[in-house]
Amino acid sequence: MKIEKFNSQNAPEPVGLYPHARKVGNLLFLSGVGPRERGKSKIPGVTLNKNGIITSYDIIAQCHSVFSNVRFILEESGSSWNNLVDVTVFLTNINDDFIAYNKIYADYFKNNQPCRTTVEVNCLPTPIAIELKCIATI
Numbered sequence: 001m002k003i004e005k006f007n008s009q010n011a012p013e014p015v016g017l018y019p020h021a022r023k024v025g026n027l028l029f030l031s032g033v034g035p036r037e038r039g040k041s042k043i044p045g046v047t048l049n050k051n052g053i054i055t056s057y058d059i060i061a062q063c064h065s066v067f068s069n070v071r072f073i074l075e076e077s078g079s080s081w082n083n084l085v086d087v088t089v090f091l092t093n094i095n096d097d098f099i100a101y102n103k104i105y106a107d108y109f110k111n112n113q114p115c116r117t118t119v120e121v122n123c124l125p126t127p128i129a130i131e132l133k134c135i136a137t138i
Contacts, residue, residue, distance in 0.1 A: 001025060010072040012036035015125055020073045023138060028079045030134040032090070034126060035065035046127055054127045059097040062130050063104040070132055079136045084114040088133040094120035097129060 005019035006028075014020065014031065021030045035044050045061030048054060071081055089105075091097050098118070105116075114134075124131050 006073070006077040008038075008069075008073045008076045010038055010076065011069045012038045021077045023077065026138050028074070028077055028083075028136045028138050030070065030073055030132075030136070032124075032131045032133050033066055033069045033073065034124065034128045034131045035062040035069065036126065036128070037065065037069075043126070043128060046129075048127060052127065054129075057129050059093075059100050059129055060104060062128060063101055066130055066132055067104075067108050070134055074134075074136055077138070079138045081108075082112045083136040083138065084109075084112060084134055085137060086115045086135040087117075089116065089118040090121045090124060090131045090133070091118065092121060092123060092129045094118070101130065 001024065004023040006021040006023065008020045011020055011033065018031050021028050037044060043062075044065040045058035046054060047056045074080055074083070089101070091101060
């Protein structure tokens with residue numbers, strides 16, 4: 001079985017040695033996708049102090065940015081938003097952020113409702129509050 005890797009020209013650069021996505025058969029597996037923007041050091045909705053510690057963040061801005069990044073990867077890999085079949089969402093503050101995130105999620109996924117798991121994690125590799133791990137068909 002042929003396995004292909006894909007890297008988006010619009011999604012943020014990976015923070016490690018991994019591709020944005022891998023195609024196996026008719027499935028597309030996305031690496032974790034956060035709200036960073038390609039070629040920019042400032043993260044949408046995040047304010048950092050001089051030591052790089054988050055002092056405030058806007059989960060709404062981060063949600064819109066991460067969903068945009070997922071869409072970039074899907075489309076550049078030959079898939080689409082409507083082909084998403086499974087989404088795992090990592091939040092760093094589920095108590096404060098779940099309601100806003102869930103509302104935005106419902107707006108983006110009203111026409112396509114993939115399986116979804118949402119979990120809280122202690123932190124993510126960069127100073128972000130949300131990351132998505134997705135599987136789609138091609």
